[in-house]
Amino acid sequence: MSLTLPRKGLPQISAFIIVLLINFAVSPQFFDLRLQDGRLFGSLIDVFNRGAPVALLSLGMVLVVATRGIDLSVGAVMAISGALAATLADTQPLPVVLLAALGAGLLCGLWNGILVAVLRIQPIVATLILMVAGRGVAQLITEGRIVTFTSPGLAWFGGGSILGLPVPVVLTASVLAVAALVVRGSALGLLIEATGANARASALAGIETRMTTIAVYVWSGFCASLAGIVAAADILGADANNAGLWLELDAILAVVIAGSSLLGGRFSLALAVLGALIIQAMNTGILLAGFRPEFNLVVKAVVVLVVLLAQSPRLSGLGVLLARRSA
Amino acid sequence: MSLPPTMSLSPTDAVPPIDAAPLLAVRGLSKSFAGFPALAGIDVTLRHGEIHALLGENGAGKSTFIKAVTGVIARDAGTVALEGAEIAPRSAQEALQAGIATVYQEVSLLPNLSVAQNLFLGRQPMRFGLVREGEMRRRAAALLRDFDLDIDVGAPLGDYSVAVQHLVAIARAVDMSARILILDEPTASLDAHEVEILFRVMRGLAGRGLGILFVTHFLDQVYAISDRITVLRNGRLVGERETAALPRMELIRMMLGRELSEATSEHPAKDAAETAPEAGGAIRFEGFGKAGYVAPFDLALASGEVVGLAGLLGSGRTETARLLFGAEAADSGRLTIDGRSVRLASPRDAIAQGFGYCPEERKTEGIVAELTVRENIVLAVQARRGALHPLSRREQDEIARRFITMLDIRPPDPERPIGLLSGGNQQKALLARWLATQPRLLILDEPTRGIDVGAHAEIIRLIRQLCTEGLTLVVISSELEEIVSYADRVVVMRDRRQIATLEGEAVNVTAILQAIAADAAPLAA
Numbered sequence: 001m002s003l004t005l006p007r008k009g010l011p012q013i014s015a016f017i018i019v020l021l022i023n024f025a026v027s028p029q030f031f032d033l034r035l036q037d038g039r040l041f042g043s044l045i046d047v048f049n050r051g052a053p054v055a056l057l058s059l060g061m062v063l064v065v066a067t068r069g070i071d072l073s074v075g076a077v078m079a080i081s082g083a084l085a086a087t088l089a090d091t092q093p094l095p096v097v098l099l100a101a102l103g104a105g106l107l108c109g110l111w112n113g114i115l116v117a118v119l120r121i122q123p124i125v126a127t128l129i130l131m132v133a134g135r136g137v138a139q140l141i142t143e144g145r146i147v148t149f150t151s152p153g154l155a156w157f158g159g160g161s162i163l164g165l166p167v168p169v170v171l172t173a174s175v176l177a178v179a180a181l182v183v184r185g186s187a188l189g190l191l192i193e194a195t196g197a198n199a200r201a202s203a204l205a206g207i208e209t210r211m212t213t214i215a216v217y218v219w220s221g222f223c224a225s226l227a228g229i230v231a232a233a234d235i236l237g238a239d240a241n242n243a244g245l246w247l248e249l250d251a252i253l254a255v256v257i258a259g260s261s262l263l264g265g266r267f268s269l270a271l272a273v274l275g276a277l278i279i280q281a282m283n284t285g286i287l288l289a290g291f292r293p294e295f296n297l298v299v300k301a302v303v304v305l306v307v308l309l310a311q312s313p314r315l316s317g318l319g320v321l322l323a324r325r326s327a
Numbered sequence: 328m329s330l331p332p333t334m335s336l337s338p339t340d341a342v343p344p345i346d347a348a349p350l351l352a353v354r355g356l357s358k359s360f361a362g363f364p365a366l367a368g369i370d371v372t373l374r375h376g377e378i379h380a381l382l383g384e385n386g387a388g389k390s391t392f393i394k395a396v397t398g399v400i401a402r403d404a405g406t407v408a409l410e411g412a413e414i415a416p417r418s419a420q421e422a423l424q425a426g427i428a429t430v431y432q433e434v435s436l437l438p439n440l441s442v443a444q445n446l447f448l449g450r451q452p453m454r455f456g457l458v459r460e461g462e463m464r465r466r467a468a469a470l471l472r473d474f475d476l477d478i479d480v481g482a483p484l485g486d487y488s489v490a491v492q493h494l495v496a497i498a499r500a501v502d503m504s505a506r507i508l509i510l511d512e513p514t515a516s517l518d519a520h521e522v523e524i525l526f527r528v529m530r531g532l533a534g535r536g537l538g539i540l541f542v543t544h545f546l547d548q549v550y551a552i553s554d555r556i557t558v559l560r561n562g563r564l565v566g567e568r569e570t571a572a573l574p575r576m577e578l579i580r581m582m583l584g585r586e587l588s589e590a591t592s593e594h595p596a597k598d599a600a601e602t603a604p605e606a607g608g609a610i611r612f613e614g615f616g617k618a619g620y621v622a623p624f625d626l627a628l629a630s631g632e633v634v635g636l637a638g639l640l641g642s643g644r645t646e647t648a649r650l651l652f653g654a655e656a657a658d659s660g661r662l663t664i665d666g667r668s669v670r671l672a673s674p675r676d677a678i679a680q681g682f683g684y685c686p687e688e689r690k691t692e693g694i695v696a697e698l699t700v701r702e703n704i705v706l707a708v709q710a711r712r713g714a715l716h717p718l719s720r721r722e723q724d725e726i727a728r729r730f731i732t733m734l735d736i737r738p739p740d741p742e743r744p745i746g747l748l749s750g751g752n753q754q755k756a757l758l759a760r761w762l763a764t765q766p767r768l769l770i771l772d773e774p775t776r777g778i779d780v781g782a783h784a785e786i787i788r789l790i791r792q793l794c795t796e797g798l799t800l801v802v803i804s805s806e807l808e809e810i811v812s813y814a815d816r817v818v819v820m821r822d823r824r825q826i827a828t829l830e831g832e833a834v835n836v837t838a839i840l841q842a843i844a845a846d847a848a849p850l851a852a
Contacts, residue, residue, distance in 0.1 A: 186714050186715055186717050187709045187712070187713075187714045187716070187717035187718070188714045190698075190702055190705075190706070191709070191710065191714055193697070193698060193702075194698060194702070194706055197695045197696065197697040197698060198691070198692075198694070198695040198696065198697075200691060200692050201692050201693055201694060201695050202695065202706070202710075203654075203674060204652075204654060204674050204684060204686060204692055204693075205674075205706045205710055205760065206674050206675050206678040206707050206710035206711055207706070208675065208710075212714075265697045265698075266697060
């Protein structure tokens with residue numbers, strides 16, 4: 001059950017296919033693939049590869065949103081992890097570098113989780129703290145410079161390939177698979193959905209709503225630090241000012257496109273990743289079409305609006321009404 | 328806040344006209360929600376200069392009545408006549424224009440604006456498109472002087488006590504030419520002194536010929552201020568009486584009991600031996616309580632026993648249930664189960680001991696509306712097992728199917744979101760959630776509230792059946808004849824403390840009513 005897209009994913013799947021077809025229309029080579037040095041290249045692969053960081057963030061964000069929370073700090077956590085990884089890459093062995101970067105993400109998540117679940121600070125405010133402070137921490141780590149590294153081990157996470165596929169793509173797919181297995185294979189998914197949909201009733205039914213909430217923020221921090229490693233590996237360096245900047249908004253957008261309600265409850269991991277891919281496919285398409293990147297934001301807004309309207313129960317009610325009129 | 332002891336609202340211009348047509352005449356008011364009648368043919372008459380108490384337990388239909396009269400919700404049938412002229416407001420705004428103002432329990436003014444701004448919001452004195460702040464403050468101060476309220480009208484409303492905020496809300500309503508004032512639980516958050524101030528204002532307004540409809544659950548206050556009483560029960564009109572001619576016992580009977588003859592006769596005499604507490608298998612709460620919540624109490628529960636918790640709204644029944652279940656942590660007393668001392672600090676602790684709790688607030692604290700019937704039923708079992716020991720889908724289906732059949736949950740579709748089910752079926756699913764945990768103690772708070780008659784009977788039948796199977800039950804209900812029909816023992820509560828325990832032959836509606844009323848008498852104003 002874990003990886004199959006639910007029936008309700010139809011609007012998202014259709015949107016993705018439509019965006020891909022439009023990309024094909026503006027750029028006939030869009031679906032062309034070529035193998036070079038044992039790695040696949042092409043625009044379609046690019047969509048998956050470039051979309052990986054936001055997709056990772058979305059995998060974290062979707063569970064936070066399911067508990068009726070939000071995590072604004074993921075972009076800043078990306079910057080912290082990226083900065084740590086880049087700073088340590090050339091002096092420390094790879095496992096230490098990875099552990100430091102991922103550990104930082106877990107700690108950030110724990111901080112958020114405690115603010116939200118124990119101190120009962122509203123999630124949007126609680127995570128805003130780290131969103132602001134986190135970028136400062138990242139700048140402290142890099143001492144305000146753009147840190148570059150040459151370690152091939154870390155670089156592999158950005159430019160390497162497994163079975164011809166870019167590492168970020170394989171990494172995202174693995175995280176999705178593992179997360180789906182854990183969340184849906186255990187009862188976590190049900191407990192998260194119950195907590196988000198009705199926290200009071202869930203607590204009275206004996207669910208550890210506090211631990212559940214902390215766990216999803218920790219998970220979100222972990223996903224953000226993975227995204228940070230990928231982003232740093234991709235540019236062989238860390239720019240504390242710009243790494244992950246505004247990506248929390250893309251992640252929230254992806255989750256909303258995936259049909260999650262910001263009021264908590266039902267969620268789909270696979271659709272969250274698909275949401276991130278839709279956003280990236282649009283970005284790629286606009287670049288291919290030769291539009292100025294400024295159009296990007298407007299077009300993105302329109303597509304998001306269309307996807308949301310397609311999910312709106314009120315609109316489908318209107319559709320039924322119109323169909324009846326014309327019949 | 329300092330107020331002189333006399334009201335300055337002079338009743339000189341207030342010779343109430345002889346009531347050829349009463350101020351407000353509501354006739355045959357009916358309203359259903361999703362086929363379930365919330366109000367059925369209610370008549371209420373409010374006369375000029377009268378303070379009229381509208382009483383009833385939770386779910387009796389008081390709020391629905393107010394909303395239907397003031398047009399907040401559309402009524403299905405019935406008429407509302409203001410001094411003989413029929414009105415049909417479609418919103419609170421239209422009702423206000425017609426002369427009916429409502430002040431709700433939660434003050435619906437804006438705490439960040441000044442008192443004066445609140446009083447004149449939407450009708451500020453203007454000149455050249457600008458608000459005349461000075462003029463507004465002068466008029467506000469003059470208006471409040473009528474209420475003996477000498478406060479700085481320029482200060483934010485939120486700086487003042489809830490009592491003052493209520494008075495400001497009332498002053499605003501009265502100044503907007505209200506002839507009828509509806510007060511919905513205005514005293515719930517006021518202290519005794521503040522209540523006295525409010526009552527003085529109410530008497531002054533009634534003296535000017537206004538009709539005041541007053542919703543409360545404090546009976547002392549009803550006797551202190553009202554001229555007449557209308558009692559609603561389960562969406563039906565029980566009756567209208569003059570306060571002076573209605574003994575307290577009779578009033579409580581109207582609110583809680585059916586005809587005495589009917590109710591007392593149906594209590595099945597219980598075999599004393601059958602319900603005698605087993606020495607070892609008891610759940611004992613000793614000196615259990617929480618300061619300012621429920622006074623310390625003792626409660627020993629034997630297996631197979633049904634204990635009813637009776638009392639009026641606000642007497643501390645639900646609070647007791649929450650303490651028993653650990654939803655609220657007790658700050659005194661201890662719990663022993665089978666002789667062992669047990670910690671009870673959270674619902675999880677309670678569930679670990681085999682307790683279950685169906686709360687009164689079914690929608691906000693019971694069901695998880697978005698999830699399916701199956702998921703709702705397995706929720707407590709799953710929570711107890713922990714996230715890492717999931718019930719397989721087959722086990723979930725099996726549990727859901729078993730209880731859907733056993734409790735006759737309709738429609739019998741485990742994959743339907745529970746929010747789409749009727750109240751009665753949601754209640755059954757909640758029962759199923761706890762039965763699935765194989766509990767030894769179930770606490771049911773108003774298990775039959777707001778559900779249709781058929782499901783009502785079934786749930787009673789279930790309760791009876793469960794006790795014969797050795798389950799211990801604590802049941803809270805405002806339906807006394809219902810409690811009497813299944814309880815071995817009834818604990819009566821008032822003012823958040825246990826005041827009496829009735830056992831054996833003493834478990835009947837009359838005795839419960841007497842227990843509630845007897846203790847109340849000395850406290851009457």
